[in-house]
Amino acid sequence: MKKIKKIKVKPKFGLFLKILGVVFCIFLGVFLFYYKQVNDLKRLGYSNMAAKNILFSFQKNYIMSVGENATLNAAFESDDFVVDNLDTYRKIDYVPHKHFIKNINQLVKVGYSVSDMNIIFAHGDDEAVTRFSKREKVRYLEEFFSVDYAKLDLYDRYVKYSDDTGEDENVTVLFVNLDMDLPDYSDSKLVDKFSIDMLVNKHHHLSEDFVPDDLITIDSEYASSDDLQCSHIAFNAFKKMSEAASKEGYQIVINSAYRSYADQVELSDVYLKSYGQEYVNKYVAKPGYSEHQTGLAFDIGSRTVNVFGNSKEYQWMQDHAHEYGFIHRFTKSYEFITGFRSEPWHYRYVGVDIATYMKENNMSFEEYWALFLDQ
Numbered sequence: 001m002k003k004i005k006k007i008k009v010k011p012k013f014g015l016f017l018k019i020l021g022v023v024f025c026i027f028l029g030v031f032l033f034y035y036k037q038v039n040d041l042k043r044l045g046y047s048n049m050a051a052k053n054i055l056f057s058f059q060k061n062y063i064m065s066v067g068e069n070a071t072l073n074a075a076f077e078s079d080d081f082v083v084d085n086l087d088t089y090r091k092i093d094y095v096p097h098k099h100f101i102k103n104i105n106q107l108v109k110v111g112y113s114v115s116d117m118n119i120i121f122a123h124g125d126d127e128a129v130t131r132f133s134k135r136e137k138v139r140y141l142e143e144f145f146s147v148d149y150a151k152l153d154l155y156d157r158y159v160k161y162s163d164d165t166g167e168d169e170n171v172t173v174l175f176v177n178l179d180m181d182l183p184d185y186s187d188s189k190l191v192d193k194f195s196i197d198m199l200v201n202k203h204h205h206l207s208e209d210f211v212p213d214d215l216i217t218i219d220s221e222y223a224s225s226d227d228l229q230c231s232h233i234a235f236n237a238f239k240k241m242s243e244a245a246s247k248e249g250y251q252i253v254i255n256s257a258y259r260s261y262a263d264q265v266e267l268s269d270v271y272l273k274s275y276g277q278e279y280v281n282k283y284v285a286k287p288g289y290s291e292h293q294t295g296l297a298f299d300i301g302s303r304t305v306n307v308f309g310n311s312k313e314y315q316w317m318q319d320h321a322h323e324y325g326f327i328h329r330f331t332k333s334y335e336f337i338t339g340f341r342s343e344p345w346h347y348r349y350v351g352v353d354i355a356t357y358m359k360e361n362n363m364s365f366e367e368y369w370a371l372f373l374d375q
Contacts, residue, residue: 037051037055037060038051038052038055040060040064041054041055041060041063041064044063044064044067044068045068045069045070045073046063046068046072046073046076047073047077049076049077050072050073050076050077051076053076053077053081054076057076057083059076059083059086062086066090069089069090069094070094071089071090071092071093071094071100072086072089072090074089074094074100074101075089075101075104078100078101078102080099080101080102080105081101082105085104085105085108088104088108088114088117089101089104091114092104092114092117092118092121093118093121093122095121095122097121097125097126097129098126099126099129099130100121100126103121103126103129103130103133104117106133106134107120107133110133110135110136110137111137112137112141116141116142119141119142119145120132120133120141120145120152122145123145123150123151123152124151124152124153128151128152128153129152131152131153132152132153132155138155140158140159143169144158144159144162144169144172144173146169147169147170147173149173149177149370149371149374150169150173150177151177154173154176154177157176157181158172158173158176160181161175161176161181174367174370177370177374178203178337178366178369178370179203180203180337180339182203184202184203184339185202185203185205185286185289188202188203188204188205188289189203189204189205190204190205190206190207191204191205191206191210192206192207192210194210194212194213194214194231194294196233196234196296196325196349196350196351196354197350197351197354197369197373198294198296199365199366199369199373200289200290200291200293200294201289201291201338201339201340201366202285202286202289202339202340204289205288205289206261206288206289206293206294207261207288208261208287208288209261210261210288210293211260211295212230212231212258212294212295212296213231214231214232214233214295215229215230215231215232215258215295216229216230216231216232216235217229218230218235218254218257219235219239222235222238222239222242222253222254223253223254223255223257224253224254224255224301228254228256228257228258229257229258229295230254230257230258230295230296230298231258231294231295231296231349233349234295234296234298234349237324237325237326237349238254238298238324238326238349240324241320241321241323241324241326244320244323244324245313245316245317245320248316250302250312250313250316251302251303251304251313252300252301252302252303252313252316252317253300253301253302253303254298254299254300254301255298255299255300255301255345256292256298256299257292257295257297257298257299258292258293258294258295259290259292259293260293261287261288261293262287263292264285264286264287264288264290264292264293265287267284268280268284268286268287271283271284282341283340283341285340291329291346291348296348296349296350297329297346297347297348297349298326298346298347298348298349299343299345299346300313300317300345300346300347301313301345302314308344308345309344309345314344317347321347321355322352322355322356322358322359323352323355323356324352324355325349325350325351325352325354325355326347326348326349326350326355327347327348327350327354327355327358327359327365328344328346328347329343329346329347329348329365330342330343330346331364334364334366337364337366337367338364338365338366348365350365354368
């Protein structure tokens with residue numbers, strides 16, 4: 001049997017292998033230690049990138065003592081991270097803004113406290129906060145922004161309106177958000193998308209060619225003339241309401257519904273020739289500013305009484321319209337908000353949920369819109 005010849009390792013090469021083995025063990029140990037440290041942080045909720053930066057900045061002990069924190073995670077992911085602001089980051093409520101950390105740094109420089117910064121981030125998007133961070137520190141931050149739906153970009157208008165009128169922060173924020181600090185029909189916002197919760201008034205207008213998405217001709221059984229049109233969804237709701245009223249002995253009818261931009265021009269001209277400009281300014285909406293163009297508004301009458309406000313049908317509508325998604329749009333008590341005189345006959349479809357909430361909380365549609373729909 002042939003003997004296998006043993007390979008002799010030269011002393012120098014053997015030493016090299018030993019050194020290589022030691023280096024490998026050290027590297028493996030460091031890697032396993034690093035891997036464990038990263039995993040410790042990831043288990044707390046930090047991203048892989050944030051965990052690495054935490055380790056390289058020697059802040060693991062601090063982070064472990066704090067625990068999971070979305071703002072700290074964003075800070076360690078950001079190129080704008082400033083170690084001196086570490087404790088401030090920890091106390092700021094996280095918002096998913098592109099320049100979140102950069103804006104915190106800037107607001108710290110301006111001199112805002114942590115509570116101030118939380119207020120600022122809660123009331124503006126990334127662009128609004130970025131703009132706000134570049135201005136000098138303001139004085140009445142908590143006063144106006146204690147109102148949940150106050151907007152950062154409107155701060156100067158809040159201050160001016162409050163100074164001019166003496167109104168408190170709640171009224172000020174509501175009126176300014178609704179652009180009621182501006183003259184009627186000036187700088188109004190274009191409403192270009194049909195929806196049951198669209199707002200059309202003296203500060204929100206429709207274009208000349210706006211037509212409801214689901215315009216139909218109203219069945220003559222429910223209208224005082226054969227050529228009236230409206231939104232299909234509004235008519236379906238009115239039909240159910242009319243049938244329910246009829247079962248209880250009340251007879252309601254649609255006297256006016258959809259009016260196009262051109263129709264409103266013609267109507268305005270008629271009133272102008274008959275009653276003059278002052279009357280038109282007070283009682284007639286300018287073309288593009290009438291709810292009738294939405295197809296969601298009806299002038300409702302009684303089949304038995306000429307003056308709707310004096311009819312039993314009017315009282316029935318007051319009690320039950322919300323159950324079918326309609327609101328009495330222009331009431332005496334809300335003339336100062338709607339900008340239109342009281343119209344007992346004018347009802348607007350907004351859907352059952354909104355109508356019911358408004359009824360239960362005794363509010364105008366402008367107030368509801370400012371609270372829940374204004375984006």
